[in-house]
Amino acid sequence: MRIYVLSRRKLVLLFLFLLTTGGVLAITQSSLTAPSLVRAPGTYYMANTQEKTIALTFDDGPDPIDTPDILTILKEKNVRATFFVLGQAVQANPHLVKRLVMEGHEIGNHSFNHDYQQRRLVEEIKQTDQEVFASTGVHTYFYRPPGGFLSKNQLETVKKNGHIVALWSVDSKDWRNPGVKQIVDNVMKNVFPGAIILLHDGGYQRTQTVKALGPIIDALRDRGYRMVTLSELKMLDSEIK
Known part of the structure; x- marks a missing residue:
């Protein structure tokens, strides 16, 4: 499985690149040391609701294990749940994408090969959508940029391409492999009505995520939360944040 790592130098270079391509609108993190989430206008990261409903989302798959x-x-x-898939992983595991859809889950677009600089932004979105459609007969509706990085110009490009940029409001930090209990705590200490929770099913070994998922679901239900797909969550909120 592929490991996504950026050195501090590369992270700085990436930041400078984004500044020169329209200004950084959304900086979040999945596979790096995470800065605070910047909630940019035009991105969807939560539902404005008092109803105890949340969305579980998974990035970087599908992974065969x-x-x-x-x-x-x-x-x-x-x-x-909603799975933000990589086109190259869909290409390698079409049977898993079919299973996702058959079991009622939603597919989101997470680029083709997880290029943080998104040098082929539109091409990767379209290529991934084509792979998903070829395997399932459905098109993707939401796009989540790799690492959560997106410039203003890129945001406008994604919107013109017909996708909604979907980020998250609760980071499980499972990408750090901090231990099963810590993953559960990271979710439960920060969850709120309308939250979008970030988890991972690919990128590299997700054994801790697998072990934490059941306890997370049980704990959420104990608090009265209902778990839905991202599209279902959005129906509770008519306005994109």
Whole structure:
């Protein structure tokens, strides 16, 4: 499985690149040391609702080892989620994408090869959408940029391409592999009505995420939360943040 790592120098260069291409609008993090989430206008990161409903989202898959385990848990718990897939992973594992859709989950677009600089932004979105459609007959509606990086110009480009940029409001920090209990705590200490929770089913080994998922679902239900897909969550909120 592929490991996504940026050195401090590369991170600085990336930041400068984004500044020169329209200014950084959204800087979040999945596979790096995370700065604070910048909630940019025109991105969707939560629903404006008091209803105890949240969306579980998974990035970087489908993975042939961890995604099936996650799907099994979701099926056992009767939970639907949203998976932001990489085109190259869809290409390698079309059967998993079919299973995602057959079991009622939503597919989001996470680029083709997780290029942080998104030098082929439109091409990668379209290529990933084509791979998803070829395997499932459905098109992607939401786009989540790799690492959450997006410039103002790129945001406008994504919108013109017909996608909504979807980020997150609760980071499980499972990308750090901090331990199962810590992943659960990161979610439960920060969850709120309308939250979008970030988890991962690919990128590199997600054993801790798999083990944490059941306890997260149980703890959310104990607090009265309902878990839905991102599209279902958005229906509770008519305005994009």
